[in-house]
Amino acid sequence: MQPHTTSQLATPALLVDLDALNGNLRTMSLRHNGAKLRPHTKAHKCTQLANLQLQYGHKTFTCATPREIIGMAAAGVGEDLLLANEVVDRDRLNSLAKVSEKVRVTVAVDSNATIIAAASAGLRDVLIDVNVGLKRCGVAPQLAGQLADFARKQKITVRGVMGYEGHLMMIDSRDKRKLGVAESMRLLAQAATDVGGEIISAGGTGTFDLHDETCINELQAGSYALMDTHYAKLGLPFAQSCFVLGTVISTSQDWLVVDVGLKSLGMDHGNPTVDGFEVLFCSDEHTTLVPSKESASTKVSVGDKLRVVPAHIDPTMAMHELAYLVRGDEIIDSWSIDLRGW
Template sequence: MNPRTTAEIATPALIIDADALEQNLSTMSARHPGSKLRPHTKAHKCTELARLQLSHSHQNFTCATPREIIGMAAVGVGSDYLLANEVLDADRLSALAKVSENSRVTIAVDSLETIDAVWRAGLREVLIDVNVGLMRCGVAPELAGQLADNARKAGIAVRGVMGYEGHLMTVGDDEKRKMRVAESMKLLTRAAKDVGGEIISAGGTGTWDMHDQTGINELQAGSYALMDTHYEQLKIPFVQACFLLGTVISRSKDWLVIDVGLKSLSTDHGNPSVDGYDVVFCSDEHTTLVIKNESTKALANIGEKLLVRPSHIDPTMAMHSVAWLTRADEILDRWKIDLRGW
């Protein structure tokens, strides 16, 4: 039997608020229309949600895994895919060569080894991934031009550069974040002059409105669509659109327990949030809650359902195979989270 209301959904379950999602997509596309935004599918791993992003004029997508590109192309969502992640497995990359027959596929590279993997896979377009301060992937800015030359010598076209200022996404003070983003992007635009090409790609949800003067021409944001409490602290104009629905399965005099735990949401950015409650701790299948000091509400009863706001949406989505699209308590659709895997 297909559930018609959220009360009928087995928990734990992902719930997406259709109106909040539409608000977020509209807000972002108004600021970054068309190719100015390259939405990051890693944040939701769902082709149905990507289809909505496409309907908001975004044809080009950022992906974190070959699986995401293959899945997007299979359902005809998008026409220009960027694998914004270094992959050394030429066999895995070779699956993208078939996609590139009908769509544009570009691979991020930051070393001779990643260039070689791209060449062996039969792919012929790359972006030079430049380190702009995050201790993760990316070639040193001063070496980006040389790496681009090596790619071109191998017969690979270099479309431009990308860099991710992930270490700045949640700097609390807006002005300080904006200043540090500008400094970070100077590294990228200097590298872009050495590399050549038409693309300067960077940014994310936390810096979505800080690139008007930085020189980048496409934004790689993803979490804005569904949001989480980690980004919520920035007071940016995106609202929580995705929740975990949990059921109260146990209750004592002072606390209660819901059936949402570490196997259904990520806590790498902190505990989740539940309105009216403080989270004591999360364990594998459980989250223990107590009433907030200032709240006058009573503990929910066993069997009642509560909405949980995750602190990090990307890995939370990857833990589930389906999400329920809702409006109030009505179920509108059942979406597969069909881009999981590598």
């Protein structure tokens, strides 16, 4: 039987509060409308959620894996898909090339090897990925122009540059984040001049409002739609819209246990939170809680349901097959998390 309320759900179960989600999408689209936002699918891995982002006016999308590109194209969501990541696997590049016959696919490159791999597969559009401070992918800014020349010699269209300032996302002070963004985007601007092309792509949820005076013409934010406790610390205007519903499976005088553990929660940003409780620790299938002082008198019994708020949304989504869309405790719909895998 189809569950109608969250109390009928087997747990752990992923919940998405539809009104909070819509509020987040509206807030972001008012700040970065249309193609000024290239929503990142890595944060939700769900074509139906991407389709809602499309309804808010965004037709271009960022992806982190070939699977995300292929799934988005198969679902017919988006008309310009960017793989903001380096890939050298020949089969996956061939699959992307096939997809690029139907929808525009652009891949990030940061070396001669990634350019040759893309060209050999028949891919035609690239962005030069520039390192703007995060110790991850990206060519050194001063070498970006050279790399673009090499790509053009392979008969590849260089659409511009991207430079993800991920090392700045979690700096507590907004002023310091802003200074860091300005510095990183100076590097990207120089690279953009050397590279040419029309796209200058960067940014994320933590820096969504710090790019008014930078060189970029599109923002790659993803987490803003669902949010997590890690980003909540920054006081951004986005509400928590995703929860992992758990059932209380054991109580003792001093603590209680809910059936949501680190196999249903991204834990790399720390413990989750639960309203009214302190989290003692998480194990594979469990989170142990103690009531906070304010809620010490609230009686919790075995069988009760609690909403656990993940500390990192992206890996949390990748652990679930389905998200239930809710309004309060009523289940409105369910969405498949269909872009999981690589």
